[in-house]
Amino acid sequence: MASESWLTQFPEMERADLVAIRKALDGAYRDFSRSYGEVIEAVFDPLLYFLVWFEKLLLSSPWWVVLTVVVGLVYGASRSWKLSLGVVASFLAIGYFGMWENTMRTMSIITVCTLLSIAIGIPVGIWMARSNRARSIITPILDIMQTMPAFVYLIPVVMLLGIGKVPGVIAVVIYAIPPVIRLTDLGIRLVDKEVLEAAAAYGATPWQRLWSVQLPLAMPTIMAGINQTIMMALAMVVIASMIGVKGLGQPVLKSITNQYFTMGLFNGLAIVALAIMFDRVSQAYARRTQRHLGGAQNA
Amino acid sequence: MLEPQIRIEGLYKVFGDRAQSVMPMVKQGRSKDEILAETGHAVGLNDINLTINKGEIFVVMGLSGSGKSTLIRHFNRLIDPTAGRIMVDDVDVVELNAKELNQFRRQRMSMVFQNFGLMPHRTVLENVAYGLAVQGVDKVTRRDKASQWLDTVGLAGYGQQYPSQLSGGQQQRVGLARALCTDADILLMDEAFSALDPLIRSEMQDQLIELQGRLHKTIIFITHDLDEALRIGDRIAILKDGKLSQVGRPEEILLNPADDYVEAFVRDVNRARVLTAEVVMKPPALRLTTENLDEALKQMRGWKEDYAYVFYEDKYQGVVTQEAVEEACALSDATAPTLHDMAEEGPTVQPDTVLQDALPITLESEYPVPVVSESGEYSGTLSKRDMAEILAHSNVKSEDKSAEDIAAE
Numbered sequence: 173m174a175s176e177s178w179l180t181q182f183p184e185m186e187r188a189d190l191v192a193i194r195k196a197l198d199g200a201y202r203d204f205s206r207s208y209g210e211v212i213e214a215v216f217d218p219l220l221y222f223l224v225w226f227e228k229l230l231l232s233s234p235w236w237v238v239l240t241v242v243v244g245l246v247y248g249a250s251r252s253w254k255l256s257l258g259v260v261a262s263f264l265a266i267g268y269f270g271m272w273e274n275t276m277r278t279m280s281i282i283t284v285c286t287l288l289s290i291a292i293g294i295p296v297g298i299w300m301a302r303s304n305r306a307r308s309i310i311t312p313i314l315d316i317m318q319t320m321p322a323f324v325y326l327i328p329v330v331m332l333l334g335i336g337k338v339p340g341v342i343a344v345v346i347y348a349i350p351p352v353i354r355l356t357d358l359g360i361r362l363v364d365k366e367v368l369e370a371a372a373a374y375g376a377t378p379w380q381r382l383w384s385v386q387l388p389l390a391m392p393t394i395m396a397g398i399n400q401t402i403m404m405a406l407a408m409v410v411i412a413s414m415i416g417v418k419g420l421g422q423p424v425l426k427s428i429t430n431q432y433f434t435m436g437l438f439n440g441l442a443i444v445a446l447a448i449m450f451d452r453v454s455q456a457y458a459r460r461t462q463r464h465l466g467g468a469q470n471a
Numbered sequence: 472m473l474e475p476q477i478r479i480e481g482l483y484k485v486f487g488d489r490a491q492s493v494m495p496m497v498k499q500g501r502s503k504d505e506i507l508a509e510t511g512h513a514v515g516l517n518d519i520n521l522t523i524n525k526g527e528i529f530v531v532m533g534l535s536g537s538g539k540s541t542l543i544r545h546f547n548r549l550i551d552p553t554a555g556r557i558m559v560d561d562v563d564v565v566e567l568n569a570k571e572l573n574q575f576r577r578q579r580m581s582m583v584f585q586n587f588g589l590m591p592h593r594t595v596l597e598n599v600a601y602g603l604a605v606q607g608v609d610k611v612t613r614r615d616k617a618s619q620w621l622d623t624v625g626l627a628g629y630g631q632q633y634p635s636q637l638s639g640g641q642q643q644r645v646g647l648a649r650a651l652c653t654d655a656d657i658l659l660m661d662e663a664f665s666a667l668d669p670l671i672r673s674e675m676q677d678q679l680i681e682l683q684g685r686l687h688k689t690i691i692f693i694t695h696d697l698d699e700a701l702r703i704g705d706r707i708a709i710l711k712d713g714k715l716s717q718v719g720r721p722e723e724i725l726l727n728p729a730d731d732y733v734e735a736f737v738r739d740v741n742r743a744r745v746l747t748a749e750v751v752m753k754p755p756a757l758r759l760t761t762e763n764l765d766e767a768l769k770q771m772r773g774w775k776e777d778y779a780y781v782f783y784e785d786k787y788q789g790v791v792t793q794e795a796v797e798e799a800c801a802l803s804d805a806t807a808p809t810l811h812d813m814a815e816e817g818p819t820v821q822p823d824t825v826l827q828d829a830l831p832i833t834l835e836s837e838y839p840v841p842v843v844s845e846s847g848e849y850s851g852t853l854s855k856r857d858m859a860e861i862l863a864h865s866n867v868k869s870e871d872k873s874a875e876d877i878a879a880e
Contacts, residue, residue, distance in 0.1 A: 370588030373547055374602040374653065375577030384604075388592040462592075 205332045216338045223284055223337045230276040238276070239263050246449070250456030259453075262445045271420065271442050278409055278419035278446065285341055285405045289349040290398060297356020297394075298382065307357065314350040322347055322411045330415055340417030348405040355397025359390030395458035399451060406447045420446075474525045476689050477546070477657070482519040482555030484541055484713075487512030490553045503712050515541040517713040519555070526687040528679075530704035532694055532736075538713040539693045543661050546691060547580045548572060559657070577606050581650035585662035587642045589634040595645050596621065596630035602653035620648040624678070640671035647679075651686070660692045664699065676703050697736050701725070701745045709733050722750045726861075741827075742862055748829050749822035751861050752842045752851030758782060759791070759810065767810060768796050778838050781814040786847045789814030790838050819843040822850055826858060833858055 230238060239260065247256045266275050300307045326343055333339040363386050371385045387394075413421025420439045427436030485493050493512045496505075503514045515538050523529045533539040544550040545557060548564055557564040559579060567575055581602060589598050597604070600617035608616075618630055624644040634642055643663060650658055664672045680703055683690065694700050700707050701721045709716040709724065709732075717729035725745060728734035757779045759767050771779050777793040791813050799808055819841050820829045833840050839854035 364586075364588075366584050366586050366588040367590055369544075369549055370582065370584055370590075371601075371605075372549060373576060373580070373582040373659075374605050374649075375573040375575075376605045377573060380605055384601075385590060388590075391592075 201328065201331065205328075209332055213333055213338075216333070216342075219284075219288075219341065220336075220338050223280070223341065226284060227277055227280040230280050231273060235267060235272060246453050249453050249460075251460060252456055255452055255456060259449055262449060266442050266445065269438055269442075271423075271439060274418070274420045274423065274439070275442055275446065278406075278421070278443070281337070281341065281344070281412075281417060281419060282402065282405050282409070282446070282450070285344045285348060286398070286402050288341065288345050289352055289401045289405070292345070293349045293352035293397070293401070294356050294394065297353045297397075298360065298387075300353065300357040301360035301386075310353070314353060317346055318350045322408065323414075326411070326415055335416040337417060339415055340412040343415065344405050344408045344412050344417075347408045347411075348401045351400035351404065352394070352397040355393050355400070356390065359393030359397075360386050362393065363389045392458060392462050395454065395462075399454050399458075402450045402454065403447055406443055406450070409443060473527075475522045476525040476560060477521070477523040477691075478556075478558040479519055479521040479523075479545075480556045480558070482516055482542075482545060482557065483553045484515035484538075484545070484550065485512050485553045486515055494554060514713055515550075516545070516552070519713075519715060521708060521715070521718065523689060523691065524706075525689055527705040528683060528690045528692055528703055530692045530694060530700040530707045531710055532697060532700040532707055533710035534695055536712075537710045539695075539710050540661055541713075542710065543659050543691060543693050546657070546659055547576050547582065577602065577653065577655075579655050580657045580659060581653050581655040582659040582661065583643070583646045583650045583663040585666055587634070587639075587646045587666075589642055589645055589649075591634055593633075594630060595626070595632050595634060595637070598634065598645055599630075599648045599652050601649055606653075617648070617652055620652045621645075623651070623682070624648045638671075639667050640675065643667060643675060644678075647675075647682075651682075656688055658688045658690045660690060662693050662695065665694065665696065672699070679703060697740055698744075701740065709736070722746055726750075743827040743830060744825055746826050746861065747822065748820045748824045748826070748842045748853050749850060751826065751857050752822075752853045753839075753857060755841075755849050755851050757852075758849060762810060764796060764800050764810065767791075768793070768800055771796060780841050780849070781810050782849065783810075787819060787841060787843045787849060789816045791815070817841075820853060821845060826862065829853060830858060830862075 242263065243256050243259055246259050247253070250256070263275075266272060296310065300310050322343060325346060326339075329339045329342050333342070367389065368381060368385055371381045376384065409417070409419060409421040410424050411421070413419065413425050420443050423439040424436050424443075426432065427439070483494065483497060484490075485497060487493065487510070489510075490512060493506060493510050493514075496510070497514055497517060503517075506512060506514055519542065521529075531539045531542055541550060545552055546559075546564070548557075548567070552565060555565070559575075562575065564572075564575065590601065593601070596614065596617050599621055600608075600613040603613045603616060618627070621627060621630055624647055626641060626644050626648070629637065629641065629645075634645065637645065643666075646663070650660075664675050667675060676699065679690075692700075692703065701724075704721055706718065706720055707724050708718040711732050717724060717733050719727075722745075724733065725737055725740060725742060728737050757774060757776060759770060759779045759781050761767050761770065762783075767779070771777075771793045778790050779793075781788040781791055788810075791810065795813055796810075799813060817838065817840070818832045818836050820832055820843075822842055822844055829840070833853055833855055839852040839857075841849055842851045842853055843849050
């Protein structure tokens with residue numbers, strides 16, 4: 173009889189055992205977060221101060237100052253009047269529809285997340301490109317980061333750090349960092365072998381080779397990675413709002429729970445507008461600085 | 472004059488994870504294919520021994536897969552050998568640690584690449600100055616020196632362009648300027664001209680020969696093109712399946728191929744464009760060493776031929792016939808012309824004239840043409856028959872082959 177049940181029913185472990193395992197893991201993690209939570213929070217304090225400072229800066233400056241600075245940056249990066257005018261129009265519309273403050277909050281967190289992702293992602297990508305062993309270890313971790321539902325890793329982060337900006341940033345960075353790591357690795361591996369050999373043949377040290385050849389030649393690919401990272405960070409804004417990150421995500425969340433269609437649509441459109449701005453500006457910047465590389469590929 | 476600068480001794484390269492464990496098989500003389508099938512390791516170089524002299528252009532020739540690119544990358548250790556020594560002057564390159572190796576690459580050797588290996592994100596001037604930048608030379612010195620070399624290769628005014636804005640030939644000139652800019656005395660050229668179209672290629676070859684005439688670098692040049700090898704090489708090494716088939720001067724390779732492989736290569740070469748007068752000429756003969764007509768006649772009667780070459784104060788004057796000398800002897804001393812009055816001003820060729828250019832001169836001349844250097848030194852004679860023999864040789868062989876082929880069918 174026993175064999176029959178083994179054939180028709182999957183041989184599961186005892187329910188009691190499963191509960192014991194869950195209890196043990198949850199308990200262990202709870203103990204861990206209780207005893208080390210404060211230390212770990214302290215580690216992230218500088219990040220928190222910076223986040224708060226940057227958000228305050230954007231919110232307390234008069235709207236026309238922020239707009240001028242943003243348009244200045246856009247024009248400096250893209251050298252395109254069309255794009256700059258588009259940015260002005262978008263921001264004016266956002267402000268007119270009463271979403272200025274939330275947009276500033278979202279911009280501040282996206283900027284910090286992007287900078288953090290670049291600061292961590294590029295060195296990790298370089299490391300991956302140099303060592304096949306590092307690559308074989310990091311690749312599955314990146315796979316997990318990209319496919320694991322965001323809600324699942326929000327749980328331990330919140331358990332450890334509570335609700336607020338820092339856990340929000342951590343969640344966004346975990347979700348958004350894989351593209352910049354992967355594409356840094358790919359970009360460096362795709363660098364023309366002969367150019368690299370040339371640098372070596374003239375006695376360049378590994379460090380000189382990295383700075384004078386590998387990074388500049390990988391830059392178009394790395395820029396594509398940064399672009400993707402920004403897009404993913406913006407997409408994560410709504411989910412991050414569930415753990416107390418203020419910004420455009422919160423009204424969206426409110427609209428979902430209360431079925432406010434128009435409110436959701438407006439805030440959603442504001443996120444889209446931000447995404448398009450970041451995307452076009454970073455791409456225009458990449459194109460402008462790498463124009464002479466394009467010619468080489470045609471020749 | 473010939474001072475060895477680079478010595479390669481017992482150089483082996485096996486590609487694979489456990490290269491050392493495969494070495495005994497290689498040394499037993501097992502074939503490349505056998506070793507690959509049995510162990511999955513590829514034999515790149517097999518017992519290479521070479522001596523390269525200071526100031527010569529040493530060409531390594533082979534088809535793709537022969538290991539020539541692998542070989543040139545051992546000189547500056549872009550590839551590490553499995554066994555063997557690479558001595559440059561008194562330095563064993565194989566023994567250098569990372570820091571010493573970088574120093575060695577900066578000062579002793581520079582390299583030119585098949586696809587130029589230029590950095591697309593740097594201007595032409597920055598590319599040329601790259602070697603100096605790596606060494607930490609200051610910006611002003613770097614710029615001055617780089618633009619000076621850019622002038623030398625004929626690209627003055629292109630400094631601010633990017634490589635992608637230049638044609639292939641111009642890009643390789645940048646590659647050459649970059650190599651010269653570090654003042655390294657050894658130049659490695661890996662199929663440097665192979666990616667260029669034929670007209671530009673021969674232009675670049677001329678430029679290289681012209682530059683070498685001034686700079687006297689030791690150049691190691693890799694090519695798959697025998698015509699190029701014969702044209703620029705002082706000596707040529709022929710590589711097959713990672714082994715050296717033959718090393719020698721161009722005419723040695725051409726006239727005495729060491730094995731069937733080399734012979735197959737050499738068969739289709741246009742000898743008239745490669746061989747020079749001094750290779751084909753017969754030793755000097757029929758030289759009149761006297762001014763006295765009677766003695767001259769006596770000398771000439773002793774020779775089989777009825778003509779002789781007249782020299783005056785060691786300068787070639789022309790040809791006289793025995794008949795003319797006899798007639799002159801019959802005249803009274805006062806009216807008799809001197810030997811060099813009688814000498815018919817005839818054509819000469821220089822020792823380094825290629826047969827292609829010497830051929831019309833020899834054909835038009837009634838007598839074998841004397842080979843006389845620029846300083847007037849008489850080094851031999853070039854006859855129609857000698858030339859015909861040398862030039863016909865290769866063709867006769869290939870005709871024999873085709874006759875055999877037809878017979879076989």
